[in-house]
Amino acid sequence: MNSTFQVGSTDDGWQKAIHLEEVWGTVVVLEARAELLPINAETVMQEASAFLHQVDDWFSTYRVDTPISALRMGFADLVQMPEVVAQVLEQCEQIKKLTDGVFDPWAVPGGVDPSGYVKGWAADVAADFLVDGGLSNVNVNAAGDVSCRGFQAPGEPWLVGIQDPFNKDGILAMAAIFNSAIATSGEYERGKHIINPSTRNRDLALISATVIGPDGGLADALATALLIEGTDGARWFEQLPDWSALLIDTENAFTFGPAFKTEEG
């Protein structure tokens, strides 16, 4: 387990602390900013990181010693799952209904895999944990699923770049995120890993899908669902009033929701 912690300052004279945690086979970034960070900032961030490892202990499908692996392999029943695992699966069930079955952790080979929800959910929980610990302006980036709380500078919402799927080093757009989450799904990053549950193969409608809304886990799941279904997903997505999406296919960009309304004219 590797982690680093460093403190610096922003141009606004705010302090910022960044904690990097190697977990889930990636690096999670926890960042806190404030005029004056509390003295226990590092401790709070370490505790939040401990939670991320706890999430791995519950939900890793790469390890055989986790409850989810036991469930997948048929060594345990749903009723034997820890409460948090049962709750996450319950959420996934709800999202499956919401998306007309497009988000379906049960359709993947090898048994149920809630990974498409867990990363964003864990980022949300970690961000809230940091806030409870006295760090009021934070963002948690769990390999691309970002949860933001408070401000990045005095009076300014967090500015989150949206990865350009065609260029690993490019930013497609910037989104101002205030007490919300943003998740981007695409196969440009990790290669083919998503299954279309209706066709059971790997065809996807889009190159990348970004979702912005108040719930990190849901944002993560909806981004994957929209990636699979494309603009047809508007039929269920548009029923969510506070949610926004940016969809990129090989030729076009489509936007939905309040976050992208300002560009008119």
Added chain:
Amino acid sequence: MKRSFFVTVGTIAGLTATLRYTPNNPLLNSGTDLALGKPIPLDSGSSQTPDTQVTPKVPRVTASKASTPTPTATRVPKTTATPTSTKQTDKPKPKPTKPTPPKPSPEVTRTPTTTPTPTITTDQTFTGTGFWARGYGVVQVKITVKDGQMTAITPLQFPTGGDSSRISGYSIPKLVQAALTNQTSSVATISGASFTSDAFRKSLASAMTNAGL
């Protein structure tokens, strides 16, 4: 006795005044247009704070053109190489310490501009430090500043070879547009990318820091 005292004081005051006037001062360079440039998140606890909220030590002049001295004379490009982090190749899983390249000290960030800055034009170019980008190569950008406004971003080094050179050609204009529209590199983080992919942002931030934006 008294006289030599005044001479001493006068000399010190004059010296101080001379030293305080550095054309490199970002507040001087960018004039009022600072308001347009959003703050750049610095990687380290740099004391440089070219922010409009902070009361500047130098009186602000209303017209930006008038107050812009030509810093080309004083800005001596250092021949420092890009950080050693660029050397770390072929590691599929970077350790968390690696994605944050060594904090560029002021000396290091001031890499030489590759285009020899011509004489009379008001455009100035500033080069950002190259940053290592996730197993692909070094990303380095140059920005052009005119009257305190960023007018162009030119990639100096982008990953080449394989797919990356093909897709770079397509998407750099978009990326440049996004950065120009916002006149900022203050994106705090990136959605849809693993942590190490913010090399562009870092290079842009260092170029903007060099430009005093």
